[in-house]
Amino acid sequence: MSSSTDSERPYHHGNLRQALLDAAFELLATRPAAQLSLREVARAAGVSHAAPYHYFADRDSLLKAVSTECLRRFLGAQQDAVARATAPRERLLALGLAYVGFAHQQPNAFALVFDAQLCPPGQPNAESAPLIAANEALLRDCVTALRPTDGPPDASGDALGAALWGTVHGLAQLVMGGHLPMDGVAPALRALLGQGTLDRA
Amino acid sequence: MSSSTDSERPYHHGNLRQALLDAAFELLATRPAAQLSLREVARAAGVSHAAPYHYFADRDSLLKAVSTECLRRFLGAQQDAVARATAPRERLLALGLAYVGFAHQQPNAFALVFDAQLCPPGQPNAESAPLIAANEALLRDCVTALRPTDGPPDASGDALGAALWGTVHGLAQLVMGGHLPMDGVAPALRALLGQGTLDRA
DNA sequence: TGTACATCAGTGAACGCGCGTTCACTGATGTAC
DNA sequence: TGTACATCAGTGAACGCGCGTTCACTGATGTAC
Secondary structure, eight states: OOSOOGGGOOSOOSOHHHHHHHHHHHHTTTSOGGGOOHHHHHHHHTSOTTGGGGTOSSHHHHHHHHHHHHHHHHHHHHHHHHHHOOSHHHHHHHHHHHHHHHHHHOHHHHHHHTOTTTSOTTSOOTTHHHHHHHHHHHHHHHHHTTSOTTSOOOHHHHHHHHHHHHHHHHHHHHHHTTSSOGGGHHHHHHHHHTTSSSOOO | OOSOOGGGOOSOOSOHHHHHHHHHHHHTTTSOGGGOOHHHHHHHHTSOTTGGGGTOSSHHHHHHHHHHHHHHHHHHHHHHHHHHOOSHHHHHHHHHHHHHHHHHHOHHHHHHHTOTTTSOTTSOOTTHHHHHHHHHHHHHHHHHTTSOTTSOOOHHHHHHHHHHHHHHHHHHHHHHTTSSOGGGHHHHHHHHHTTSSSOOO
């Protein structure tokens, strides 16, 4: 048993894979993923630039894993917010605010989650697939809970779900881009949700 | 008078600035702007890699000009579409489809228009500012035309405008990311617009 | 408890690459005479 | 019409840089005895 702490130990880090992902996530606070270099991430994690190759085949693999990590946190934020609300409309509103709030606080992480070049949506990796499914289910549940259950099977439900996903996603982009203040999100969502759009019989 | 054509003349190109912008725009069909190098653009325009410095101070200046060029085309697409429709609701729908359609056909150009790192929305350059103003006016006109003119000054109009901008923008992102087929856009917009959301009172 | 050793996580030098930018230059152009 | 010349758009060699990736290596660790 040596007196050195974990962070000082140069060899046999034991948890370098996660440390690299954490370091990369923190770097996303300062730069888009496209501007992250493998060497920079290694530097931030306190190891040599060759060390990451023991855990990731190449830079792309590392970024994909970071993307999954971001998705995990993104989903968690939405789940927490929805769990805290009860009424159907408030649940949908809470989901929207959590969605946009995450994008607002971690824009580069948000962008990485939706980076189609790095993570083509048709072919998610094994770790991301269940997270994506859970996220889609969460949104679907929030939307369908707003609509009458005894109505028709509702072919337009998909269309409305897409529209609402688009709205929330777009508001996130506008906030990220500085075109809309975070304060403007809730009023915008209420303007859409509060007008009877979603609960006509 | 020489027999060489414009495209063969190595010296005194005469229109290199625009040729570089055109070349860059075409390259955007294959790569995001962040992956465009000055040398690549020069190569595509058929000049040496130092030639662009006669027209642009640095790579960023070139990209900013390309962004303005993209914005010009983006605005044009929307204006054309709106001009072709007459009824208020159809005009808004046409605008939305043109907006998303441009993003679908030129995703990297669309992304560059909204690149906040390169073009902070608070401080547009002299060439972009009027285009941005025109685009905002176009959207505002389409939205307000849907609402009763004799109602209150409508503080919620801004919120609804933001929500609709968000919807269209988000649908564009979802299409670009492969999360929604282009075919799904019109139904989604109709699901939102067709339910009396926008013409109560 | 002490010792020899196999493992393998992490090192650091080295590689080739394309990049952004600079700079002295060259040669086609149009103009003044 | 012909000639000398100033302009300046575009050239190409050169620079230093950080990158991704490879590779032989080293030395801390835990285990077998």
